[in-house]
Amino acid sequence: MSQARERGIPDATVARLPLYLRALNGLAERGTATVSSEDLAVAAGVNSAKLRKDLSHLGSYGTRGVGYDVQYLIYQISRELGLTQDWAVAIVGVGNLGRALANYGGFVSRGFRVAALFDADRSVVGERLVGMAVDHIDALESVIEDRGVSIVVIATPGAAAQQVADRVIAAGITSILNFAPVVLTVPDGVDVRKVDLSTELQILAFHEQRKADRDTGSPMMAGDWAEVMDA
Amino acid sequence: MSQARERGIPDATVARLPLYLRALNGLAERGTATVSSEDLAVAAGVNSAKLRKDLSHLGSYGTRGVGYDVQYLIYQISRELGLTQDWAVAIVGVGNLGRALANYGGFVSRGFRVAALFDADRSVVGERLVGMAVDHIDALESVIEDRGVSIVVIATPGAAAQQVADRVIAAGITSILNFAPVVLTVPDGVDVRKVDLSTELQILAFHEQRKADRDTGSPMMAGDWAEVMDA
């Protein structure tokens, strides 16, 4: 390893590690002991050279002529991602999405634990979900502190999201996963990741339209702006 | 425009267009008529030079010294993304996540319409959701054809996802949004986008761990592999 472990794994690599981890867990379940970069790359749906380069950023964990020990690699990636420790997660907003998230199997997988649920609607407060009672949003700060929450998932309507973010940041949270369809404004040092369902659909629609255009040979014209505006 | 409209908008740009569109809709609601790249960039949370270059790929729709006409730009981006036409979307898997998706406001926003719901569980079939009755998965192919579905959302358990994908592709679908935690194998020409809730959490955990390491000055050692394996 030359430039390897010197703290600084490319973001693109970090984003793929969970993918490799899942593929490895699949192999482990089927009892596979070692795997080559080629086979693992196929299972993860990436190019094998990229996979090897990604793994080389973590260290030199393979054996030439053999491949990677599945269990050992699972451990190394888990450790790098911080999954060997327990993360207390709070979900704010127990609507349809919040419920889905709380129940989502992979969500509560190794390393993550739903430690608190919040909602503003008093008719929901007290309800039990995955063994947790829903707390009222008024108790946000105290519950976060009491239960050692370090990651907050925002699953509220868009209008409430910024306010929730401000409060949890004031309470010391620096990692937020945002499902609300708004751009959160946060101070430096706070990480926000956004998952946006409609964005993904729109990107698909773009490509689907491209295919249709190519088939019919009729890319829509920039013309009828006036008509559209009248409607 | 020099290399502008010649069909070929960078993926990175396409991925940001929905973001701009949302920011613009927010401005439109507040009655703003025109906006500068600088202000729009702030609203969308990006660098203004990047915003301008992104928009320049669509054409030259701004006015120097003034900015962009909000309504006009909304129309142009919508058109480019294919949102001026109606997309019939089917959701396969009406569990917690499927229900959340069907009810998600932004999901049924301009351009998209939930046209079919499927589940394998007969106790769910017939149930009504957002004005649609849930169909049994057996009717997948015929309903997709009858209702002109062109985009399929897979919200099934991981084990069922590949099989669902194979069937909808055989039925002519070429755009899939996959929420199941598996890598789908699909033929060329089929677009798959994956939304993975646990992946996002894992990336957050990585960064959160980094911050913690920096504070305590104690990056976890590669040591105790044996201990962990014994557990």
Next chain:
DNA sequence: GTACCTTTGTGAAGCTATGCACAAAGTGCG
């Protein structure tokens, strides 16, 4: 019409990520 101001659109530079291709390192057989 002219001078000044604002803001776009883009050339060019720098940075990051990808993928090829191969030397180095290990396995295993005769």
Next chain:
DNA sequence: CGCACTTTGTGCATAGCTTCACAAAGGTAC
């Protein structure tokens, strides 16, 4: 032991994305 085979780890070239910085273009005031 030596040779043939496998597979990793990485130097290098290429492709793609981001950011800077500024000329060109339009608006406004007088």
